[in-house]
Amino acid sequence: MAAVDPYSPCPCGSLEKYKWCCHKAEEPALRVERLIRGEQYDQALKAVEEGLRKAKGAFWLLMQKAFLHERRDEPRQAAEAIDAILKNKPDHLGALAQRVELTLIAEGPRAAAAELQSALSAVKPEDRPIFGAVFRMVGAMLVRAEAIPAAIAHLEVAAAHEPEDAPIARQALRSIMTDPGILPWVKNPYDLASTPEGLPDDARSRFDDALQAADEALWARAASGFETLSADGIPGADLNLGLCRLWLGDEEAAVAALRRHSRAIGPTPEAVDLEALCQLIEPIGDDDLVEHVRLTWPIADRNALLAALRDAEQQKRTVVSEGQGILDPDDPEATEVDIFSMLDRPRPAARPGLSPADMPRVSGRILVARDSVLLDGFDVGKQFDELRERFTELAGPGIPPAHPRTTVLEKVPRVSLALRTEWILPEGQDPEETRRIRREEQIRVIREVWPEQPLTALGGRSPRQAIRDGDAEIPLRAAFCQFDYGPSRLDIELDALRAELGIPPEPTPDPVSVDIEAEHLARLPRIPAEHLDDERLWALYVRSRGTGQHLALRRSAIALSSRPNFLEGRSAAERYTVFGDLANLSASAGNTAEALEWVERGRRDEPASHRNANAPRWDFLALRIRARSEEPEQWVPELAVVLERYREDRSASQTVMTNLLDMGLMRMVPHPERPDQAMLDSRPLMAVLSRYGPRITTAAGELGVSASRPSIWTPGASAGGSSGAGVWTPGAPAGGSEQGGERKIILPGQ
Structure with a gap:
């Protein structure tokens, strides 16, 4: 009896019936499959060759051969096997898809995108949806290559053909669209022009x-x-x-x-x-790029080197320790290093009235490993030479008098480097003073630095030269519009700076007729939100939120916050989201006090019908905002109070658990006996509560976690339960305690 149904699609991927395709190669192909499952790749390749001598040109065996050569990192031989299939059957779907994958590995996503187009042209229209997974694969790699418009286009095709219960491409698209770091021009949905009227x-x-x-x-x-x-x-x-x-x-x-x-x-x-x-x-051409360089020396005396760096930090104030890190964040086994920033001038003490000119800039970074020390900086002429000389003088006997090994880490645009400000602020500087200094620096960069930078889009001229020549309105306006999405944009009135430089203004959309869904993403902040009707205002808020346009999101949310009657008609979750977004945006801008004011305003003005549902959301939102800027000693005691507050409120279980997971205080871990299932690890929560939670003096005269909260409650546990009742922790029995019976795991949404 055949191992494969004769009338099922052939395993080679041709979509032909097995009976008319590769059935003659069944015996050797199944043997190869067994060897592949056992990861015996060399033996499998020998079996493929033996099979091909008996069943010449069998597609199934050739596909296996390509797979095995790919696993052995032999792309040329893999491609030859695929070409042998396509020579006899140019529309072989499996071979076409495999060739795209091989191109992706060997030449990168852009070449793979071109190969995918060739594959689509070779097959029948009704067979093209089968390439949905290939579109997804190429799209994912285009994201890594920072070809965002192409990535979005490929992922959209993939999303249209993927099953509802496996929305991988849709999730990737959502991640791109909601990322505020991806500028609106590269992710805006552009439409093709329709066929013009009156053509022959x-x-x-x-x-x-x-x-x-x-x-x-x-x-x-x-x-x-x-x-x-x-x-x-x-x-x-x-x-x-x-x-x-x-x-x-x-x-x-x-x-x-x-x-x-x-x-x-x-x-x-x-x-x-x-x-x-x-x-x-x-x-960007090489002439417009600057190398980010790493110099590496062996260490002669590590203790002497670290002592010199700490002395420069404490006495000269020209070095700042940034703690420890790893050389490669993507490699869990990467070398751990001590990190120091080198400054271009001594770090001043905190005081009112400091200006951007007083702030020390970061000239380079020092990474001290066990046996070597690395100096990272940008190779900008004399500046980098001076940085190297300063470091070798500072290191002294800590490094040998030898030439360092030079590595180019990356190349960055010269203009971006000129417009970037990386500095170390005085320790303990007042947050309001910090915001003022950063705002002044951003204005200085736009007013003084940017106008003098030669730009490729202006033919190598500076903006000031192009303004004077009067022949570059479109590229000038386009370049200046990008400041709308700078890091300090919320605090700067750019229209006044635009007028000061002599750049024409951008038009304001008509609030009465604007089509929110058709408007370019970059134009959303220009819509006067406060003048929109309720329907358009809500549409602006939803679209801004779904596309990561934080400036438009803030403006539309502020306008919504002043329309209590409209918000009262929305759901409790929607109203919470509006005020929650305002709080989070303020917190992201470093304004904790304003963020907490939005929380209190949202809670205070809330309709009675919403209060029970939103109460735990408000509590955790305030906690998470505080956790961004406060030490654990300040916010963890409040966390204990909030957990106690909802100890017996099972309706709050999902909200509590979701927030604990998001804060990293709970972790999903594999079940020790059932690897296909996940459980919750509460050890991070236990650790922070034990260390920073409310303290009292116990009967033994020692400080401990408050006796009024004798256990660490977790959602789903009863009020009098033991400290781990609802959550398994690694090292505990998987099947439950002797007295408590089977452990109950409460997951978000259950």
Whole structure:
């Protein structure tokens, strides 16, 4: 009896019935499968060769051969096996998908994206959804390559074909869209231009065909069509050509086409936003890059070196210890190092009235390992030479008089380096003073530094030169718009600086007619939220929140907070989210007092119908905000009070547990006896409560955790339960205690 149903799809991935494809290779192929499962790859490869001598050209065996060569890190031989399949069957789905994967490994995601387009063109339209997983794989690697528009396009195709119960691509898309660190121009959903009216029949047919190809994710075919239309001067063809090239990860070609379109339509918001996109994705030439360099010396005397660094920190105040870290955060076995920052001037004492000019800049970082010391800095001419000389003088006998080993860590844009401020503030500086100094520095950079920087988008001219020449409105506006998303944007009035520099203003959308869903993401902060009707205001809030546009989110949430009647009509969770977002945004900006005020305002003005549901949410929100800026001694006692408050409130269990997990006070760990199941580890919570929780003097005269809370309660445990009643901890019996019976695990949502 055959091991594989003769009428099922062939295991080789061709989608042909097994009976008409690889059944003659069944015996050797099944033997190879057994060897692969046992990780006997050398024996499996020998078995493949033996099988191919008997069943020449068998696709199943050739697919196994490609897999085995890939596992042996032999991409050329793997590709030869795949090519042998495609020579006989060019539309073999499994081989086409495997070739994309091999290209991804050998040449990277952009080349894999091009290979995927070739694969799609080789198969029937009804078979293309099978490539959904390949789109997801390529999209994930495009994210790593920072080709975000192409990654989004690939993941959207993958999401359209993945099952509802395995939303991997949808989760990846949500992660990208909600990340405020990804600028709006690179993740905005751009639409292709429709076929223009009045075209000749031939041009209209070609435009329609190219749009159809793009709609089927055949972006390479669509780009070829739009390229010929662009050569004929057809309106909209350059926009569509640029977007298709963008989705393929071909940024250089995309920039050229999109800039042609921008010049054709003139200084409109669309042109400015497309130019901003071009400036962000345009490949940077070597002349505009600065090397981030690491110098490595062996250590002659580690104690002497550390003593010298600590002396420079305490006496000269030109070095600051940053504690310990590891060389490679992605490697759990990486070397642990002591980290120090070298400053360009002594660190001042905290006092009112300090200016940005008083702040010491970080010149470089010193990483002291067990047997070597590393100096990281940017190779900017004499500055780096001076940094090296300062370090060798400081290290003294701690390092031998030898030339260091030089490693280039990365290359960064020269302009980004010039606009970046990395400094060490005085210890104990008042938070309000710190915000003032940072605001003044951001204004200084925009007003004094940026206008003098040569920019590629301006043909190597500085903004001040381009303003004077008067011929670069679109790239100037696009470059300045990017300051809307700077780290200190919430505190700076950029329109006044724009006027001061002589850059034309950006238009304000009409609050009466604006289409929130169609507006470019970068334009959302310009919508006057306070003048929108309720429906549009809520739409602005939801879209800003779902796309990580924090400036628009803050403005829309503030406007909503002043409309209590509208919020009362929303659910308890929605109203909490509005005030919670305002609190978290304030906390992220370093304004803890303002954040806690938003918490109290949300709680105080809450409708009675919402209070019970939201009470634990408010308590934990305030706790988490305090935990950002306070020492554990200050906020952990309040944590104990909050846990006690909800000890017997099972309706609060999910909220409590979710917050404890998010704060890292609870951890999901594998079940010791059932690896496919997870359990909760409460040891971090126990540790912080034992160390920082409320204290009293016990009968023995010793300090301990408050006797009024004799155990560490966890959600799901009874009020009088023992300290671990609801949560298993590693080292405890998995099956439960002798008296308590089976342990109960309460997970979020249960």
